[in-house]
Amino acid sequence: MVLLPDPGPLWRTILERIPAPPHGRFHVVGGWVRDLLLLGPFSLGSDIDLVIDGDLSSWAPTVARAFGVELRLEPGFLTARIEIPGEGGTSVRIDMARFRREIYDFPGMLPRVFPGSMEEDARRRDFSMNAIFLEWSSEKREFTRVLDPTGGREDVRQGRIRPLKADTFLEDPTRLFRWARFSVRLGLSGDALLEGALERALGASGLWDRVGGARVFNEIERILLEPDPLGVIDLLFSSRIMESLAGISRLSRPRRQRLRRWLRFRGLLRTNGIPKGISAPPGESLDRAMFFLALLAGLPRRRFQAAAERLGLGARLRERLERVFYGPEGWPFAGFYAGFERETGRDPGRMRAVADRLDMDRVLFLALIGRESDLAFWEEYISRERWAPPLIGGEALLLHPRIPPAMRGTILAEVRVLQRTGILHDASEALRWLERKVSEEFP
Numbered sequence: 447m448v449l450l451p452d453p454g455p456l457w458r459t460i461l462e463r464i465p466a467p468p469h470g471r472f473h474v475v476g477g478w479v480r481d482l483l484l485l486g487p488f489s490l491g492s493d494i495d496l497v498i499d500g501d502l503s504s505w506a507p508t509v510a511r512a513f514g515v516e517l518r519l520e521p522g523f524l525t526a527r528i529e530i531p532g533e534g535g536t537s538v539r540i541d542m543a544r545f546r547r548e549i550y551d552f553p554g555m556l557p558r559v560f561p562g563s564m565e566e567d568a569r570r571r572d573f574s575m576n577a578i579f580l581e582w583s584s585e586k587r588e589f590t591r592v593l594d595p596t597g598g599r600e601d602v603r604q605g606r607i608r609p610l611k612a613d614t615f616l617e618d619p620t621r622l623f624r625w626a627r628f629s630v631r632l633g634l635s636g637d638a639l640l641e642g643a644l645e646r647a648l649g650a651s652g653l654w655d656r657v658g659g660a661r662v663f664n665e666i667e668r669i670l671l672e673p674d675p676l677g678v679i680d681l682l683f684s685s686r687i688m689e690s691l692a693g694i695s696r697l698s699r700p701r702r703q704r705l706r707r708w709l710r711f712r713g714l715l716r717t718n719g720i721p722k723g724i725s726a727p728p729g730e731s732l733d734r735a736m737f738f739l740a741l742l743a744g745l746p747r748r749r750f751q752a753a754a755e756r757l758g759l760g761a762r763l764r765e766r767l768e769r770v771f772y773g774p775e776g777w778p779f780a781g782f783y784a785g786f787e788r789e790t791g792r793d794p795g796r797m798r799a800v801a802d803r804l805d806m807d808r809v810l811f812l813a814l815i816g817r818e819s820d821l822a823f824w825e826e827y828i829s830r831e832r833w834a835p836p837l838i839g840g841e842a843l844l845l846h847p848r849i850p851p852a853m854r855g856t857i858l859a860e861v862r863v864l865q866r867t868g869i870l871h872d873a874s875e876a877l878r879w880l881e882r883k884v885s886e887e888f889p
Contacts (some may be wrong), residue, residue: 450589451580454487457494458587460530460538465512466584467498467505473564473579473593480575483602484632493539497567497579502526506542523559546570553616554656565595572621573628574598574608607634615647619657622647622687623665630677648690659758662691666757670737676705679741692753694745704740704814710821711736711813714828736810738767743811747772770807783815794823795867801827802836802862837865837876846880848888857883 453461464472476495498505502519506526510517518527524546530538547562548570562570568577579593592599601608607628615621622644628634636644647653654662669678682688683697697705715733738759742750750771754764781788790796797820801809813824838861843854861879864870870879 450592451482452487453482453589454490457487457490460494460540461582462587463512464496464540464582464584465505465508467500469499470585471581471583471590472496472498473581474589475567475579476571476576479578479580480598480602482580483578483599484575492536493541495541495543497543497545499545499564502542502544509540509542524561550617552656553613553650554619554654557617564593568595569610571596571610572614572618572624574601574610575628577610578602605632605634606637607632607640608637609640609643612639612643612646615643616650616653619647619653619691620661620665622685623662623669623682626678626681626685626687627669627672630674630681631672644685648686654691654756659755661758662756663758667734670734676709679705692756693749694741694753698744700744701741704743705737707814707821708733708736708740711810711825711828714825732806732810735763735766735807736814738763739770739807739811740814742767743771743814745771766807770811783812783817786812786816792820793867796863797823797866798827798834799859799863799866802866803859834865836862837870837873838880842877842880846884846888848884850888 452458461474466472473496474494475497478490478494481489481491502524506519507517510528513528513530515528515530520526523543525541525543527542528540530540532538545562545564545567546559547566548557548559550557557570564579568579571577574596575598577594577596578598579595580589581591581593582588583590596610607625609615609621609625611617615625625640625644629636669675672678679688680697683694688697689695712733715736738754738757742753745753747768750768751764754767759767786797786800790800801812804812809824809827813821813828816824836858838858840854840858843849843857849857857880861870861876864879865876870876
């Protein structure tokens, strides 16, 4: 007798609200089932995959109506999706599909999808542990059967990740990212079939040629959300996946150090966002930008451009990183952190003042390559609560027409240094200092 798993109170409530399809039962499959069997109900994420034997056209709309949400259909893939809003801005996603089979006309391209059987649906998947079906009875309000056409339960018990085909990574190279994520997150080991599939894929020429950059970027985004993203990145390098994709052959010591710095700052950037007054693109994820600064620094320009394209970086992000890495000569680019130290004397007030004159990408890069002893400074600086607005702005200088326009930026920078070093404390002191400056230097 097979002991059927308990989905836990949250998911049980959701499953009980889903109307029965025409045949009375639907199946749960994929990562939701894998995590339930491996880690239990409290490990489950916010999305679930449901499959039925038959057409979606009548069932999917009834599911959407049961939750009072909009239905998104994707007829080309024989799938449908709904998003159920939750508390605190969270949501639950339900993906629905019928049993399918697929044909890859060319390796790396998205497949053509056709109606199929459960066995065909199982065998089109990446790994055996993602091809276990739990049958849900709407009448009994519980799981009634485990269907395991590919032997995935035994692999789960053995802590093993096994591809379903020898050419699984050739069919879809993005599965290499999934293998790395699952292996690190779940502590899974491979077998001879997996090693052969990896070797076959990584030895193929043009493996990534038909894989669009957007698909790769989505996989990178998923890695950044992993509990141990550096472990996944390490595996991508040690298995030569990163070399085959982006031409970066090894996780050098400086690159590893920068990535560790990124991980240290990631939570702070997500919690505090962009400090008020600091220049950064609207809506940009700073922790993402910092990750690519850490990963791609030090590459020759042409290799950087090729790697950025392969990784699916958008034009705006590529231009920003390229400006930081290969921008015009002059401080801080002549020696980077050495230039910053010369400019500031490593005095905390002057460090803050100079950083205020930079866009946020350059600030993040300075934090990535700075001295260990300065990390506490950068943590404090990046915290929104610690950022101090300028005491005076350009409008105060316009009241003094004798000041040459070319000198206005220099004067504002000088005020900022005096503010950050504690010589000027408020706007009135700054205005008095400005009056003296104008009378002495621009009589």
